[in-house]
Amino acid sequence: MSVAVVTDPxxxxxxxIEALRAGVPSRDAVAALGSGQTAIEDQFAGLRETVAAGAxxxxxxxGDFGAGKxxxxxxxxxxxxxxxxxxxxxxxxxxxxxxxxxxxxxxAADTAVTADGTGPAIAEAxxxxxxxxxxxxxxLRWASSPAADLNERFPATVELFGQVRDRDSEVAEEIVRFWxxxxxxxxxxxxxxxxxxxxxxxxPAVKAAELSRQRLRFVAKLLATAGYAGWVVMFDEVELIGxxxxxxxxxxxxxxxxxxxxxxxxxxxxxxxxxxxxxDFEAAxxxxxxDREQVPxxxxxxxxxxxxxxxxxxxxxxxxxxxxMILLTPPDPAELDQAYRRLKQLHAEAFExxxxxxxxxxxxxxxxxxxxxxxxxxxxxxxRLDPRYHPQTEIAELAYDYREDDTLSQVPxxxxxx
Numbered sequence: 373m374s375v376a377v378v379t380d381p382x383x384x385x386x387x388x389i390e391a392l393r394a395g396v397p398s399r400d401a402v403a404a405l406g407s408g409q410t411a412i413e414d415q416f417a418g419l420r421e422t423v424a425a426g427a428x429x430x431x432x433x434x435g436d437f438g439a440g441k442x443x444x445x446x447x448x449x450x451x452x453x454x455x456x457x458x459x460x461x462x463x464x465x466x467x468x469x470x471x472x473x474x475x476x477x478x479x480a481a482d483t484a485v486t487a488d489g490t491g492p493a494i495a496e497a498x499x500x501x502x503x504x505x506x507x508x509x510x511x512l513r514w515a516s517s518p519a520a521d522l523n524e525r526f527p528a529t530v531e532l533f534g535q536v537r538d539r540d541s542e543v544a545e546e547i548v549r550f551w552x553x554x555x556x557x558x559x560x561x562x563x564x565x566x567x568x569x570x571x572x573x574x575x576p577a578v579k580a581a582e583l584s585r586q587r588l589r590f591v592a593k594l595l596a597t598a599g600y601a602g603w604v605v606m607f608d609e610v611e612l613i614g615x616x617x618x619x620x621x622x623x624x625x626x627x628x629x630x631x632x633x634x635x636x637x638x639x640x641x642x643x644x645x646x647x648x649x650x651x652d653f654e655a656a657x658x659x660x661x662x663d664r665e666q667v668p669x670x671x672x673x674x675x676x677x678x679x680x681x682x683x684x685x686x687x688x689x690x691x692x693x694x695x696x697m698i699l700l701t702p703p704d705p706a707e708l709d710q711a712y713r714r715l716k717q718l719h720a721e722a723f724e725x726x727x728x729x730x731x732x733x734x735x736x737x738x739x740x741x742x743x744x745x746x747x748x749x750x751x752x753x754x755x756r757l758d759p760r761y762h763p764q765t766e767i768a769e770l771a772y773d774y775r776e777d778d779t780l781s782q783v784p785x786x787x788x789x790x
Contacts, residue, residue, distance in 0.1 A: 385722035392715070393749045395438070395742050397446040404718050405745070407440070407447040408707035409700055416448050416646065420455055423602040423644040428592075428634030430645035432692060434653070435700035437772065438742035441648040444700065445606045448646060453485070456601040457644075458493045460484040464612045466780055471616065471623035477584040478553040480605050481591065487600060494552045494591055497598035498544075503534040511597045515590065520638050522586050523578045525556065528565060535568050551591060553584075589636045592643040602642035607631070610649035614657040614774040621657075622667040625689030626682055632692050654694050656774050664690055703741050711741070712748060719752045727752045733765055743767055 384400055391401035407413065415431060422429050435441045449459045460480040464470050468479045484493035501508055512534070514520050516527040529547045537544045543564055550556035558575050565573060578586070592603045613624035630636065631645040650656075658664050667690070671683035703711070712732075719727050730751040733739055747765040754763045 382722060385718055388718060389722050389749060392745050397443040399446065402443055402446045402450065405711060405714060407444055408703055409444050412444065412698055415698065416451065419644050420452060420457065423642050426640045426642050428636055428641045428643045430632035430634055430647065432632050432697045433646065433648040433700065434651035434697040436651055436740060438740035439700045440741045441700065442608050445608055445646060445648055449606055452604040453487050456487045457604045458484050458486055458595050458600050460605045462605060463608045464610050469780065470610065470613050470627050471620050473581045473584040473627065477588050481552045495548050497595050497600065498533065498548045500598040503537060507597050508534060511593060514593060522590060523583065524573055524575050525561065526586065526590050528561065528573050532564055532568065551587065551594065553587065585637055589638050589641040592641050596642045602644065604644045607645060607647040610647045611653050611772060614653060615777040615780055617776060618667060618670055621663060622671050622682065622686040625667065626685035629685055629689035629692050632696065650772055651699050658690050658693060702737055705735065708735060708744060715745065715748055719749065723756060725756060728755060730755065733767065
């Protein structure tokens with residue numbers, strides 16, 4: 373028996389108010405306020421068309437704190453979901469450093485939700501596969517092709533999944549967990565393959581970072597095969613890479629370049645990335661810390677082919693930040709008027725009163741949308757509690773700290789996967 377969950381509209385509106393006050397881009401808050409970044413929305417629409425056609429790509433967004441980057445990412449995620457994309461949200465942090473492909477993939481896999489807002493998306497896609505249809509055969513053929521450049525574990529598990537999904541749920545779930553980032557022991561995989569009459573396969577070892585990159589492009593293909601438009605990964609707080617050690621910054625720059633350029637190691641991978649970071653990163657870190665010269669020099673000093681390739685990729689990442697970052701536009705008077713009217717109505721419905729007009733902040737070009745929003749909400753709250761009070765709001769600027777943090781510079785595991 374299913375029970376319908378009815379959301380009290382007053383509670384929903386109060387949730388939106390509290391999220392906006394705290395600067396948290398919840399779904400309720402984003403729906404209430406919308407977005408005024410129409411130029412970025414247009415570019416994101418073009419990116420979705422490119423990805424739906426089978427190619428990868430990305431956008432890098434920049435803005436000051438409070439400019440609305442997280443809010444915009446949530447808004448774009450909603451647009452992608454409406455268009456039939458699977459969407460993941462990855463916040464760069466100590467636990468998810470950008471320089472570690474394995475942890476980034478796992479975060480993207482764990483947060484992936486399908487177009488209707490449910491998850492886990494990879495398991496949902498696997499359940500939707502028509503293992504008797506042409507699309508499944510095409511997926512198996514692609515996974516086996518040199519162009520896909522996948523470890524033999526992928527075609528082996530695709531073939532195995534097609535035979536066991538409807539008769540051995542435990543093995544099927546084990547395969548889906550492997551696609552999602554869990555280990556799958558070679559003896560266990562060989563035993564499962566032997567049970568369906570498969571000859572003993574050659575399963576060479578593969579390093580964790582490379583296996584994660586292969587998982588990324590395989591999952592994107594899997595989602596498309598299951599009928600989704602593609603995979604969109606939203607990255608927030610990317611500026612944290614400025615606090616890594618110099619070598620880890622180099623690796624992070626290389627990963628940033630890969631995501632924005634859509635270079636995932638094989639053609640035809642339907643995956644998009646949108647990354648958001650502070651707009652002053654180039655001046656504060658790439659120029660301010662001398663990364664443009666020091667990072668490639670330190671990497672090339674190792675005098676290996678791999679280090680030389682990493683140095684070139686890191687340089688590409690720094691050029692991307694310098695030349696391709698799309699800055700959020702400050703709110704113009706029309707956008708501020710519209711936001712004020714929306715929030716005034718939202719506050720009225722949330723607390724069942726008629727809020728008066730409040731002064732908020734003086735409209736200056738240096739002020740950010742979050743500052744205006746918090747000022748209006750706080751002043752309405754104060755007047756609601758004491759109608760005789762005349763609040764005045766002052767703002768204080770906070771600068772981001774780009775000093776290196778040793779706790780963030782952990783060496784990622786890159787041992788061969790057995």
